[in-house]
Amino acid sequence: GQQLNQSPQSMFIQEGEDVSMNCTSSSIFNTWLWYKQDPGEGPVLLIALYKAGELTSNGRLTAQFGITRKDSFLNISASIPSDVGIYFCAGFHDKLIFGTGTRLQVFP
Amino acid sequence: EAEVAQSPRYKITEKSQAVAFWCDPISGHATLYWYRQILGQGPELLVQFQDESVVDDSQLPKDRFSAERLKGVDSTLKIQPAELGDSAMYLCASSMTSGSSYNEQFFGPGTRLTVL
Numbered sequence A: 001g002q003q004l005n006q007s008p009q010s011m012f013i014q015e016g017e018d019v020s021m022n023c024t025s026s027s028i029f030n031t032w033l034w035y036k037q038d039p040g041e042g043p044v045l046l047i048a049l050y051k052a053g054e055l056t057s058n059g060r061l062t063a064q065f066g067i068t069r070k071d072s073f074l075n076i077s078a079s080i081p082s083d084v085g086i087y088f089c090a091g092f093h094d095k096l097i098f099g100t101g102t103r104l105q106v107f108p
Numbered sequence B: 001e002a003e004v005a006q007s008p009r010y011k012i013t014e015k016s017q018a019v020a021f022w023c024d025p026i027s028g029h030a031t032l033y034w035y036r037q038i039l040g041q042g043p044e045l046l047v048q049f050q051d052e053s054v055v056d057d058s059q060l061p062k063d064r065f066s067a068e069r070l071k072g073v074d075s076t077l078k079i080q081p082a083e084l085g086d087s088a089m090y091l092c093a094s095s096m097t098s099g100s101s102y103n104e105q106f107f108g109p110g111t112r113l114t115v116l
Helices: none
Strands: A005-007 A010-014 A019-024 A031-037 A044-049 A055-058 A061-065 A071-076 A085-092 A096-098 A102-107 B005-007 B010-013 B019-024 B031-037 B044-050 B053-056 B065-068 B075-079 B088-095 B111-115
Touching (some): A031 A061, A044 A061, B019 B088, B044 B065, B044 B075
Parallel strands (some): A010 A102
Antiparallel strands (some): A019 A071, A055 A061, B005 B019, B019 B075, B031 B044
């Protein structure tokens, strides 16, 4: 099935550092979403973006909907240990198409 | 807080056996989704229900997979016979409704299936 291209595949950072990840698609989407998945759990929605060019924040998280509607990025500022997990982007056009995921490890 | 419930959380079976997964969506949610998540990948939609009707089952391997939501509330996903390649996390999600605009989907904890 179709999966969006997400990078990097994994990140190992120190607590307090900023993190950036992005997602690209060959298709246009009406909505871009970012989810976090903890081990053994389902994804939880972090941020939803509804308009090309939109920049939205949720606490230490900031995400942007690309102008071309084919990409999005997520930034996490001042990372903390509980940020550990797998982050997925997803595009919506009648149904959700997920990215391949970015695994984040934060070391104290 | 309302949550999507799934059972069992873990299932180990031998190939060629039948398995079934159950999902109870958030009360009042008309739309129910089943996703499959292979290790190291993102979830992929298998089937979408609007009330008791199937809206999209284009990615459901119909030779061995079946899904039902008889009364438009809880749902069962069945695999018969299971194959080694079916080992994955099976996630259920629900939303208040569905359409051309995104309606927030809430995911359950999933059922981890291992086929030996």
